[in-house]
Amino acid sequence: MRKNIAVIKGDGIGPEIVSQAILVLNVLAFKYHFNFEYTEVDMGACAIDKYGTPLPDNTLTVCKNADAILFGAIGDPKYDLDPHAKIRPEQGLLKLRKSLNLFANIRPTTIYPSLVNLSPLKNNLLEGVDFVIFRELTSGIYFGHKEVLENGLAAQDVCYYHQSEIERILHLAFKEAQNRNKKLCLVDKANVLETSRLWRKTAQALQTQYSDVILSFLFVDNAAMQLILNPKQFDVIVTENMFGDILSDEASVMSGSLGMAPSASISNTIALFEPIHGSYPQAAGKNIANPMATILSAAMMLDYFGLKDAALNIRNAIMQCLNEGITTQDLNSQNFVTTSQITQEIIKRL
Ligand code: IPM
């Protein structure tokens, strides 16, 4: 098994956490006889500093030719605080998603028994919670026509969806539901938005092909509430770009820390794996960040390569660390280990 992996470390804590994930991957490559080749490329604020653009052509080319992309985080406070900035690190990520057609963003929510006390939700609500969000990633309001009007006094962002863009992610979500508990919930705002009504119609039409899956619908405002009132009702959630952005952040803290949440963004030919959290600039270079979300994203990459045993190996090792109380500062501010130490603890348990 030989794979070319494009590596984008990015900004803030990105370089530290991605380096740790690569250490873990290398141990597994040795154990299972895989051959992983890494090509490191720049994206984000660091690329703006070096090349004047958040996504240099070379980065895009290397990513296009890779089997998968492992990505840390991008973003820098100097851009967040400046609404006038013409070039922003996030543009790099959005362009990469669009250029590679990474149309489905997959964000699982896993509850770790040893972390339930850190969750903002009460323990009894967390029992049996296990759902995954499928967020459409390359269309909708993120990519529709944008315009500043009336000399800057007005602005608009158009939410556009083509049926084909809805269908391709619905197929993935229906298939995922078939492999899980056979429940698919479409989150939309069909009482107000035309695009949402198109999503509903499209989902209803596809359901005949997946008759073993129970399809339900929720308005996004209600879904935001249901996620904290009764999260165990969900199995697979599918939704458009912006609703998915918001709901997946809400869901990600349920497990106790944003530092535990991995994600995959996939097209028909390539996939990108990244932690849900951002670049956490306050922690950059301090060796205190939690690398688990990135290491769990690497596990999703192994699953994508079909290397299920190796992926499970990572998840079990992380579960063991947590059960033994070995964690980084975000999970236990009294008794913690560093970024590099937790990685070594994970590696010992592989
Ligand atoms: C995410 C992030 C991005 C998004 C930002 C950084 C553009 O919030 O991956 O969820 O909004 O999609």
Ligand code: MG
């Ligand atoms: Mg987001």
